[in-house]
Amino acid sequence: MNDEVHHMANPPARDQALKKWKEFLLDPKYNFKYIVGDSGTCYVGNDYFTDVIYRFSLRQSIEERFVKTIDYVAEDISHTKDEKLQKIYDNHIQNKALKYRLIKPLTILVTKDIAACKRLTGDLIDFLARRENISKDAAANKVLIVTSANEHKNNMPKLKDVDDKNSLIEWITSVSMLSEGWDVQNVCQIVPHEERAFNSKLLIAQVLGRGLRIPPEYKGEQPTVTVFNHDSWSSSIRGLVNEVLEIEKRMYSYPIRKDKDYNFELYNIDYKKSEELVETPQIKEYVFSKGFISLSSRAVMEEKTTTYERAITEEQWVKKTPIEYKMHSAEEVALDILNKFKAFDLEEGTAYSKKYPYENILRIIKNSLQRISEDGDLVHEQSRQNILQGFGVIGRKTAKSLRYKVEAENLYAIGTKNINRDSLGIGALRREHSIFFDDYSLKEGDEEDRKLLEELLEDETLHVYSLQRIENAFTFKTPVNVVFASYKPERDFIKRLISEENAKFIDAWIKSPDTGFYSIEYSWRKGEHPKQGSFNPDFFIKVTNDILVIEIKQDRDISPENKAKLKHTKEHFKRVNSLQSEQRYYFKFISPESYDLFFQRLREGKYQDFASTIEADLDKE
Template identity: 45%
Template sequence: MLCGERTYQKEAIKAAIIYLASGEYSSINQLAKENYRNNIDLQDKYKSEKELLKSLQLPGKLSGVIDLATGTGKSYIMYGIAQMMLALNVVKRVLILCPSVTIEQELKKKFNELVKDSRLRSSIPTELIGCKAPRIIDASSTIKPGDICIENIHAVYDNTGSSIHDSFASGGEDTLVLNDEVHHAYNASSDKDIKKWKQFLCGDKNFRYILGFTGTAYINNEYFSDVIYRFSLRNAMDAGFVKLVEYVSRDESINQNEKFQKIYDNHKEFQRKYRKIKPLTIVVSKDIKSSENLSEDFIDFLCSVEGIEKDDACKKVLVVTSAVRHKKNIIALRTIDDADNYAEWIFSVSMLTEGWDVKNVFQIVPWEDRAFNSKLLIAQVLGRGLRIPNGIGAQPKVRVFNHASWSKNIQLLVDEILETELTLTSHILTQGERSKYNFNLYTLDYSKEERTVAKHNKTQEVFDLTKGIKLISDLEEEKKETEYEDIKGNLQIKVTNIQKETISVNEVVNKIVESFKGRALEAKLVFPSGEYEQEKLPSINDIQEFIRKSMQDCGIQGEYLTQENANKIYGKFTGLLRKKPSTPIFTKKVDNIIEIETKSMRNETARFSVLKKYMTLFLANTYRNEMDKEEAEMYENAKEEMIGRQIREVSKYNIKTPVNMVFTTLEPEKRFVQLLTDNDLSKHIDAWIKARDVGFYSIDYQKNKGSKFQSFNPDFFIKVKDNIIVVETKADNDISDENRAKYKAAKRHFELLNLELSKKNINQKYYFCFLSPADYKTFEQYVIDGRMFTSNFRSKLEDALEKMED
């Protein structure tokens, strides 16, 4: 009668009642010991029974947690347990604690509806002697037998209006305590009352029967050790009770303006799709200040994109935080699904996540990594968008617009929360036959120093501006892709027309002319109209013609420049005006040599959907000797679904690398690993390793002198006796300023490293190559016959990159 067809609700209530009322268990400790003896996974996770018991939050009590995905009717389960425990006469009264007034009000409303349902009351067996019609109260009244008291945790410590302490003056042994959103009690909090929540449960009231309820059963990344029933997010999605989740797996956004446009485009897509309701977007920031600043930027963006006044844009944006100044906005959340509530965009912080019983959220934007960097936060943030609005047809999706730049770091966390756990992991083998292919590398530790280069040139510099400046061939509007993946591995590519930030030619000219005022030229400027120096300044027409000529040369039409091109022009003229007696140059000096072991290289995990779409996998044909049973089963499950060319099982004698499997993404990488594992080359090398993208062997480079240092990790390290060949793979003709800078920095790094190794009598020498497939066969032959180590190997790509220097 209570749960209808939601079998999981019945199962949760049944599990709780048997645990609490059967007399089989004296406390959670007994249940934990029983599970430890029977569960190999628990024995793997906890070194001893004692360690498991130490992890329990409320030891010595009949305590436990029921983990239910948001939107699956948790309040029905809480009511069912409370009513049954009263009717069975196991307890005399029930205390329900929750973290906020909002949740308290929602629970009271639901419980009052249920307790008044005569059909529910009549379904309770007549022979039961306990209470069948409980009174629903809060802590402003004394809690008596037959009462269900619902109160927020703050009222427990309110000495003026709460009856909690008086009601339990003689103890709480006859009371069932239910804790909604119990992860608050288990996790660290800055709220003084929430900090005391667990202390209250374990304190002098002698509560025996205690259950917690949550959809986020995590302490940061650790799952609770006292869960007695779980209905997961994946279960709820598969059953169609909540929305499906999709999130960004690849994105081309590079700045805030582009992200705003993509988020806005998604929002408009949902408005078109669900015309009968008002779709909402939630943007989650790390703290109150960030949320406020971001909302202000977004209000300005709305004014621009929709052509509306600021007051109208402000009505569409609701900032919801724990700050006093936003208190009225929390009240406004209660009606935010309604059409007559103007708000469409909610800006919040990651800590404020429960009590929003809204159904119209179709997009969630975790703005910073910190808003989405633990299992707890991910589960909380996803929970805000799971409820399904009434009458919209097929099961909808909620779209999570996360940062693709850090999505690799959160994909595993998201997959675990959503239980899409078919992943393969590449890791170092430290035992077995192929562990012998581990080897040591060396790198240099640098310290950055700034030095100034004085200009001793006494003659006046002359700048020829008759030919314009090299601008970037750019469009004011550009199509940008974002790839989304849902929990079933389905990929969807969405294209958004991105309007770039532009500025008119006249504005650029006026800004330059303004900068000339009161300044004398340090150099002679040569324009088509003549020469200018000192107090004689070029005219507006001269500057305008210079810009027009530059635009014409690279095919830019119209009256507007992108902000990037405008900045290039500003930089040109600013440089002419600035005095340059000396120029700061950032360089690096060698401090000492560092040894790196391949054994220390971190694991790399790839999800099946990404493997299937983008990757090729190389591993030994004896892989079963190198994997445990579970790893082998996961690999074989993935193999069945992948096409033949994506799996390369290589003879163990040819794959001389210490990892259990090698992931390759781009075609040059794949073809190079094929080269390393073929019969001809493999017999001439001792060992090799494909480095991780970050964190293994990093080389710093600068695109331009004085610019910020960036870093890259070369792709491959190949050991041939005491020689180490370092290879960065690229596509044919992939010449760019960035590749030129990487090539130059790496060449310099390995020259210095060889010099330092020689000084310290370390027998290892490094040879660096920028390689593309056009030179793979030449490279192979040079390694086989030894010319790699006796001559200066130079690839076509290296030649092209060095010509860029000329």
Template identity: 35%
Template sequence: MSLQYKQDDFVLKISDYTDQTNAIVGKYEAYLDAITTENFEHVREAIRRALRFLVTDKYRNTQELAEENWHNNSKLQLKYNALEQYLLNIQIKDKKAASIDLATGTGKSWVIYGVAQLALAEGLVDKVLVLCPSLTIEEELKKKFEQLAGSQTNQQILKELGGVHPAPSIKNANVPILSGDICVENIHAVYQRTGSSIQDSFLGKGQRTLVISDEAHHIYSPDEAATKKWFDFIINPDYDFAYHIGVTGTPYIGNDYFHDVIYRYGIKQAIEDGVVKKIDYKLEEADQDKGWDETWHNHNEIANKYSGKLKPLTIVVADRIYRTVEIWKELSEYISKKEKISFEEASKKVIWVASGIPSNKQEKGIIESIIESPEKARKENLSTLKTVDEPDNSVEWIISVAMLTEGWDVKNVFQIVPHEQRAFNSKLLIAQVLGRGLRIPKGVEQPVYVRINNHEKWSQEIKDLYEEVLELENRISYGYSENRKQYDFPLYNLDYVADQKTVGSEKQPSSKEPKIEKLKPQNKVKQTYSEYSESGSVSFEIEIQDNEPIESAARQIKLFLKDKDPEISKEWPIKRIQEFLSSKLDNLGYDSTYVSRENLSTFKQAFGPMFREAGKQVVRLILKAHNTSEIKLKNLPTQTFSESSIKRNGYLFYSKEGLNALKKEEYAILKDYLEDKDKIQTGGLSVVKEVAEKYGGNLQEVDFLDQNLIQVDDENLKTIHNLVYVSFDPERQFLKALQANIDLIDSFLKSPDKGFYSFPYSYKPAETGSSHVKRENFNPDFFLKLKGKNEMLVVEIKADGDSHPKNRAKYRDAQEHFKVLNEKLQEKGVKWTYHFYFLSPDNYTDFFQSIRNGKLYWKSELMQILDNSNSPF
């Protein structure tokens, strides 16, 4: 099995998260929320990533960023044996020059404007030059930018943040470009010597100019004559541009993915998020000699589906301009005959679109033999194209060359026909063709599809390219199983409204109360487990010996205080110390009749610094809970995971009975892996080596069969899912620990990462400096129903010690969420109680032991760390 590289392997990671950089990037959250809609977080993140790269002091240029990534990325090192070989793929190394990969229809215009505006607001540059490949795109960008720049809300936010240029002027190069301006211009105007202000406005001023290139794949394309000029302009020493951001939905040079991408939101992710249409592509056809019948049938089927709502469009993609005209004539004749209308009427439904009439005599002659005055017709078609979405426009069919429709924001495309193989035979062309139909019209119910109707006879030849662009993989799905109804249970959530208020952090009283950051979970006995190669998971109980009775622990601390500070010792008699120790242990749900040796040391250290800095006034998002609502497990969304994820970082828990619920084709995917797993478990070394050959020849390549595919007895897989898949090792460890303690629960649910059970929380992206509060949704990982009780344990899994500000905010708001939820359920007479936990692998066995002991108000080490955070956000 050869090593496969994915686009994500080449994305450059920017590892500067210093307070200084975070403060700059974080302070613009309110602005990012204002210019985008809720489901366009990828746009906001693209802008943040670009801004972080532009303002960071860690990297002087792209080469330094690339070098760091090569040293930290094993995939890059495998593909490129030497750093120098890798760097040859970075087109512009000596500037801060990078690319952003956003699938067509996912908000590239927002990203371009947002990066331009924030670079000006931050004072990083004085001017921004936005370059694009055509006049059509220039006009569309200017129109969008003028709307965004004219927003009083946007201007007010940036003024309040002290933006250097909060209200930029949007211009083209027909007039001088001044400080605070954003110039939008098509690349051809840049080369003009007359009528353009490019030289006067930017020559010698590149160090204070940001250049942003839309449809940036044109810059590096070896097939375009104008490309070299575009590239040469960006690197021209007379201009000396210091910053360049390229934005494109097709970041390929032929079939090679760009190597300077700092943020990627690909077609696959956009489809999964519902931001663009789903791709309905052809797998097989019984007959190949169909003419236009299938295409026409598809078009009319879609038209009937959306009748009265919108007018669907079909795009037919040719590889040459003269072919667009030939196909126009051929299709018009077919429609005339099929729909029993005149050729003149049929031809009004079809237009051909081209950038010009070819100079080649033969090709020009073909066009002129079909159309009288082709240049006049071409211009009329371009004018018609601008309103093609409108119902009173008669056009339903568009014949074009793939690259000529960039910047064309039509949303009503529901069928694309790559008419010739040459129009679909590289990743660049495939991405461009798909991009023409991805945008979703307003008011159309999901799911929305665009049908790709290529000739199946050459599908196999482009299959690998096509699947790499779409990142198509074999996928296995799982969801609610009717055969597992006994594991169903109700879930309750709260509806929220949000309100911002100014609050202050509480001032610590001056009574010299010691502060306990965290205590280790303590038990006299603990149920744990070990994993054996033949026996599998074996559970057993261990007894903890190293404990001190609570009275003895109090006396030891009293002696410790006498030795360290006699004055403090007077304020702390043994009885007060014992009450203090007991209260701290009781609050965490720990046994307070004794103190473990580790916790005794922690208590002693806590009697050091006893004062806490007074709080300060901060703006806090107050979340107000209203009504409760019931969520039914039957409405769980179907979840999927890819075949390759099992081999990389995913873990599948399955039972033999659960496998039977899979679709036939999905079971076939897993069957191969499970059979190979049996072979390496039961066979000798020669068998293991034979299996390893199948996966690349290295014995380590088959480790995933044992480690990532985990069989569970069906009676212990107590969930309504027929399978359980998790993406990270801490989640795997938790499920293993749960299996060892499965007798404690009636049922459990691994909740989807989004779209099922969630509630809002707020946090500050930057811990220092000015930063607006950011609001997101929290989706807990696991729900565990206690055995025989209407009590729900809600568990969020993190790595040990992960006290990121987002986790602190999640923990704070989750505590309040479940507290209010319990109160409101009690008021309604609903007899369910929720308990929330943040867990990491260090405390899994302690957690289950506390549940076994009936101590549901127990706290993990991570919860204590998060609980003791000084940050109000």
């Protein structure tokens, strides 16, 4: 009998003890007839164990009130680290002063690794010292960092006492792989600090497991644990949380057998990356001829809203938090700028501190404040950053920076037969997603998916666009059982793909999953910072030996990132075309306003040089 058996499937790379234990279990000389394990987190990453004989799910536990219920962030805009900490702190104080006064509520902050945990712990201690007007030592006594680092090993025994009202600890910082064996019951808020700390079912199950136990003081009641995640993760976290809680069923998309084979092959390239030093020419000095810097109006305190969602019921509610902003004197900001100029002058041999003496800098700052009716001498933290940036545009000598150079190495083929399974949580159909299907979808593929599709067909509460049935299977020229559309532009494009007037000009097509099929890397600059990313184009359409590669966007979705996607992807397919002659690839950015013209050109056989409105706009310098 094995407790915490998920460790057998997810062994840490350096844990020799676990490896030896696994060797012992599998040793033929012992010939164990049965090995039975138990675990609260039966996952390998996102995959549930295949040999579970009994499951009492978190959903059952919540519904039967054995554990706390869960609220998590659905919508929130926190512009700064301090603003986010203020919202987390406000939740903590509300738990402490209003909701759960019988206990000492705890907040756990979870990070992706030890380095991030140490940084967050330092930031939290600084924040608490400022917010509560206490010393850093006093603030540090309220925070317990728990990691596997040697410097923190003495903190683990302290966990057994953190629920005690006499303990000073109110905040726990830890890494994502929280260890078993500590039975903390007073957790009322969990903060996954980065997405990586909360982006798999295993991690979610482990983290929630630390926060769902009900304290003895609230037996018979059902307290709530708040998960303060970043709102941009809410859709993915919602799906993962729902699956962990056994709330959401999922439909899967994958190739199936059809009378006509719509599978086809595509060519992609393996790239070799190398680094190169690039010299950036000197930036021309900015002259403050207008005598001010444009600032936006700011307040010392603003009420900011956060929308929370209740797990299982999906009920949403809004909380308002008063956010205080740090203010600086105009004199302090002017002195900061002057000191930066002096340091730069010493380093580069320039004379900015003479050209912009303290009095001139202060006058520019005060002029800037007066323009937004800020008559006092106090500068909002964000305005301070804007002012520093305004004065930061100064001449520098040629700078050197590292850039990545890519070279095409190997051309290789990938087939749609081998496309990864894609999945859609059924709850998404109640938002904007759709499932396209035909008679093959109801006859072929896994029994669970066929049954689920039949259940959905009987669900009268779904939107009219949620299920899109294709009556003529011969116009649904894709090798998969079902196709998912995540929003209206995709749905409208697919409708045109499967219309009889267009389908007869198409041999086959596939809609890519978001990851793992045909990935293209690109890079762009976000402000002053270089960014790298990758994406799967939305559609591959086969017309004889031509492959039309389509990326769908909203109308007028013009951004530096989309410009980079267009540039790098065109270059990629130009290379693909040069390395083989079996197929010809044409990459198109398309938005709804150009759909009709695109399909007209497709029917006319004149799609090769077609450029949509959005592509033309993205191509502009």
